Amino acid sequence: MTRHTATRYALRAASLAVALGLWQLLTSLDVNLWLRFSQFPTVTDVAHAFVDRLSGADYWTDLTDSLTRIVTGFVLAAVLGVATGVLVARSRLAEDLLGPVLEVIRPIPAIALVPVAILLFPSNEQGIVFITCTAAYFPVLVSTRHAVRALTPVWEEAVRTMGGGRWRILGSVVLPGALPGIFGGLSVGIGVSWICVISAEMISGQYGVGYRTWQDYTIVNYPGVFVGMVTIGVLGWLTSTAVELLGRRLTHWLPRTSYDSGVRPPRRERGASAPVPTGSRSKEDVSHGQLV
Helix, strand or coil, X not given: CCHHHHHHHHHHHHHHHHHHHHHHHHHHCCCECCCEHHHCXXXXXXXXXXXXXXXXXXXXXXXXXXXXXXHHHHHHHHHHHHHHHHHHHHCHHHHHHHHHHHHHHCCCCHHHHHHHHHHHCCCHHHHHHHHHHHHHHHHHHHHHHHHHHCCCHHHHXXXXXXXXXXXXXXXXXXXXXXXXXXXXXHHHHHHHHHHHHHHHHHHHCCCCHHHHHHHHHHCCCHHXXXXXXXXXXXXXXXXXXXXXXXXXXXXXXXXXXXXXXXXXXXXXXXXXXXXXCCCCCCHHHHHHXXXX
8 A cells, every 4th residue: 555545544533533523522412503403412422332233133134125125226227227228328219118107207206106006016125126226227227328328439330340230349448438428427326226126115115224213203213313324324335335336347448547546647748748648649750750
């Protein structure tokens, strides 16, 4: 680990520690200016409740149920969203047939589909997966559609010139070229999925982090409520990080900026010309017909 990377991790840990310290200070002193911090549990109260939950079987059952719903719904949304996005972007007929229906449904919040899921599916479990899938589907669809439409036509023409067919173009040009945009939609979709699955569990779930959080609220167990909130935040962070790492692994061929790689670009002296990349030509080399 480099010194620069260690400094960044230290700053992140310090920001989290400051936030927790401020929370503990405001709640322990019962500060009531405009916001009523006296109604909040302290950090120590939440920590004690969290330790108690970890020792029980219900917490791990809720965790497993919520993760199963998220993974199932998100994987379905990823497959369907990418397939539909590519189809709509590449086919005018598909855009004319599916576009109006999708654009009418897209503004409807996924959580508003809870009554539809209750009437449509025979079990609450299937309805929650449906809501989770719907929440992630449209961000993936829109990002994929825009990413495919933004591809340079020259790439596709080059493959056709070399005798490549429709499937070869799809596998070697369309999907690889659209991957950055697709994973942008997947990153947004996983966050929206957590919001909707927790809300669905609160309304019609049996077990799950959202269901348990709502139950704690109804019995006025506020430390338990905050345990659920912290659990949701950590799970959301872990799953979004996993999606981001997978995206970086699959798009390793993309050039990384100095911010992403953690390496600062070399400082250039004033008045010095920019270095000529390997494989490019300078004006003098072009005039003499020489390659760098």
